[in-house]
Amino acid sequence: MNNKGQIIITDILLYLIILLVIFSIVIYATVTLNDNQVTRINNKQLNNLLEDSISALTKTSGTPNNWEELNVNKVDTVGLKSPKNQLLSYDKLIKLKNNPYLLDKYFPTGIDYSLTMYSKSNPNNEVLIAGKSNFNNKKQIQSKSTVVLFDYAFDITSFKKENMTVYCPYNHSEQWICKTINVNDESLSSGKYYIISDSDVKYVISNTYSENITGQTRKTCINNQLEQLMRNQNQTIFLHILTNNNNTYLVYDTDNKEEFLDEVIKPKTYVLNMKIAT
Amino acid sequence: MKIINDQKGFTTSILLLILLIPVFLLLVITIDEYSHNVNNTVENLESNQIKSISEDFENEILIVTKESLHNITYDIVTSKRSVTDKDTIRRYIQNRINEKEIHYNNNFLIDCEIKDLKSSDNPFKIELYYLLVVSTKDNKIKNSKNEQKLVEITDKRFPVYDPLPTLKTGATLNGNYLEYGNQLSGHININNPDAYLNTIQSIIIKECPLSDYSQHGNSNETILSCLNNHYYHNSHDGMCIFCRLENKTNCNHFGFETFIIPTKLSDDAPASIDHVLLNDINNQYPGNLVSIDNNTFLYLDNGHKSKYGL
Numbered sequence: 001m002n003n004k005g006q007i008i009i010t011d012i013l014l015y016l017i018i019l020l021v022i023f024s025i026v027i028y029a030t031v032t033l034n035d036n037q038v039t040r041i042n043n044k045q046l047n048n049l050l051e052d053s054i055s056a057l058t059k060t061s062g063t064p065n066n067w068e069e070l071n072v073n074k075v076d077t078v079g080l081k082s083p084k085n086q087l088l089s090y091d092k093l094i095k096l097k098n099n100p101y102l103l104d105k106y107f108p109t110g111i112d113y114s115l116t117m118y119s120k121s122n123p124n125n126e127v128l129i130a131g132k133s134n135f136n137n138k139k140q141i142q143s144k145s146t147v148v149l150f151d152y153a154f155d156i157t158s159f160k161k162e163n164m165t166v167y168c169p170y171n172h173s174e175q176w177i178c179k180t181i182n183v184n185d186e187s188l189s190s191g192k193y194y195i196i197s198d199s200d201v202k203y204v205i206s207n208t209y210s211e212n213i214t215g216q217t218r219k220t221c222i223n224n225q226l227e228q229l230m231r232n233q234n235q236t237i238f239l240h241i242l243t244n245n246n247n248t249y250l251v252y253d254t255d256n257k258e259e260f261l262d263e264v265i266k267p268k269t270y271v272l273n274m275k276i277a278t
Numbered sequence: 279m280k281i282i283n284d285q286k287g288f289t290t291s292i293l294l295l296i297l298l299i300p301v302f303l304l305l306v307i308t309i310d311e312y313s314h315n316v317n318n319t320v321e322n323l324e325s326n327q328i329k330s331i332s333e334d335f336e337n338e339i340l341i342v343t344k345e346s347l348h349n350i351t352y353d354i355v356t357s358k359r360s361v362t363d364k365d366t367i368r369r370y371i372q373n374r375i376n377e378k379e380i381h382y383n384n385n386f387l388i389d390c391e392i393k394d395l396k397s398s399d400n401p402f403k404i405e406l407y408y409l410l411v412v413s414t415k416d417n418k419i420k421n422s423k424n425e426q427k428l429v430e431i432t433d434k435r436f437p438v439y440d441p442l443p444t445l446k447t448g449a450t451l452n453g454n455y456l457e458y459g460n461q462l463s464g465h466i467n468i469n470n471p472d473a474y475l476n477t478i479q480s481i482i483i484k485e486c487p488l489s490d491y492s493q494h495g496n497s498n499e500t501i502l503s504c505l506n507n508h509y510y511h512n513s514h515d516g517m518c519i520f521c522r523l524e525n526k527t528n529c530n531h532f533g534f535e536t537f538i539i540p541t542k543l544s545d546d547a548p549a550s551i552d553h554v555l556l557n558d559i560n561n562q563y564p565g566n567l568v569s570i571d572n573n574t575f576l577y578l579d580n581g582h583k584s585k586y587g588l
Contacts, residue, residue, distance in 0.1 A: 029304060030300060033304050044315065166507060167503055168503060169497070169499035170499065180488070182487075182489035207496075208496035208500040209496045209500075210496075210498075210499045232493065234489045235493075236490070236493055
């Protein structure tokens with residue numbers, strides 16, 4: 001019995017409550033999904049920007065590809081990859097560190113960034129290359145790191161066994177590896193020649209007049225010996241190394257980077273980190 | 279009286295259905311956006327992969343070219359038959375590249391056309407022209423490169439044999455050395471051809487490392503090292519690698535030359551330079567004796583004596 005219309009009112013109330021609950025769920029879902037999508041799109045864009053920037057930096061050499069040698073107003077784009085190999089160019093990194101604003105045009109206004117680097121063996125010693133050192137009052141920060149090796153622009157000749165016999169002027173046995181280099185006054189004055197090895201090796205340096213200088217070393221600069229053996233303006237020099245299967249290299253350094261010579265034998269890994277924030 | 283007559287539940291169902299529409303739309307939008315993101319990521323990855331495959335395949339092209347030159351020159355010196363023209367070499371390299379393309383990567387299409395091969399300013403390198411196209415199977419992403427690269431012919435992994443001595447004299451290869459027997463002296467048509475009887479010579483093309491050729495004469499050890507290694511030297515008169523392969527008599531390109539060491543001692547004999555001895559248009563000329571040590575000597579004209587400082 002429902003003489004007082006209570007059931008009808010209860011029905012309506014029930015309808016209204018159910019409708020309200022469903023409405024609330026739909027509106028909540030719409031708003032939440034919308035917010036999520038906006039945040040996701042923002043994140044995605046930020047992430048794309050970060051990935052594109054670090055990829056452009058580490059996988060391209062920039063334009064022109066020798067931009068590190070040019071005046072900064074002649075630099076179109078910045079890329080750190082060495083044009084000769086897959087390593088990062090140390091010279092390009094230093095040029096960027098000295099002119100950090102070169103990287104600004106990669107990022108839209110309102111977005112802050114930082115590019116830092118540290119040695120994998122010493123993560124506490126982080127060096128700021130470009131951008132800001134901290135992001136105060138920023139809501140979103142994204143970060144990406146990549147492991148890199150550096151090319152120090154040394155001219156490296158490896159003393160490794162080759163599958164073809166080469167007769168040297170001294171008719172050395174197969175335990176020796178003998179190579180030739182061409183030296184002139186300019187190459188001696190503008191750079192240093194080093195013999196470096198992972199252990200002590202015996203070496204002979206000779207010229208085409210069969211004059212020679214011998215020695216034993218793990219790491220030595222041979223410019224003085226080469227000067228002594230110079231008899232012509234363009235002198236061919238024979239370098240004979242008793243390798244005993246050691247890793248031995250002749251390194252020509254034109255930029256006084258003696259501190260990095262050991263990395264020819266044992267390359268050091270570094271971590272390049274980029275952060276962007278909005 | 280009921281305000282809403284919903285005895286059979288139609289109104290409730292319709293209302294619920296109407297309310298479900300935005301939920302459904304939101305679902306469609308979310309799925310669409312997600313799939314768009316996935317597609318974008320896939321396209322990015324494919325684009326990166328194409329770039330890296332292009333770089334790898336370009337290295338492959340250089341290796342295939344070096345390997346092909348090694349194989350072609352070995353076939354010539356063993357079969358003693360020259361190639362008819364440069365296009366034969368181009369086609370050989372193209373066929374090897376085609377084989378590599380099939381097996382290289384199943385997920386991408388690689389198409390490389392070797393356009394041309396030319397002599398370069400450095401006779402120990404050749405110019406290679408090619409068009410490389412790497413694309414996805416649906417052809418949506420494509421990387422196309424028209425390149426010109428210098429390929430060295432002195433890579434120790436793929437030694438290139440000098441085909442000219444075999445083609446001109448018919449001498450036989452034994453290991454890396456050519457045993458002339460009496461075939462070189464039979465080819466020489468000026469005085470004292472027997473000075474080159476039973477000459478043995480390495481015919482692998484190796485570039486002489488001396489920057490200034492006049493340093494050859496600085497000491498016996500230096501010239502002996504050059505002769506023992508059978509090094510080749512830049513020369514305007516020497517033939518380039520392509521003309522050697524085609525067994526030509528004349529070459530307009532910048533080429534190279536090497537010493538052919540005589541076996542018989544006399545005051546003069548045909549000059550010990552390959553393009554002189556192997557010349558077959560009556561341009562052979564004599565040279566004077568140049569003694570290096572008790573067992574080694576050469577015959578050289580004044581021009582070559584001065585060039586090598588001997």
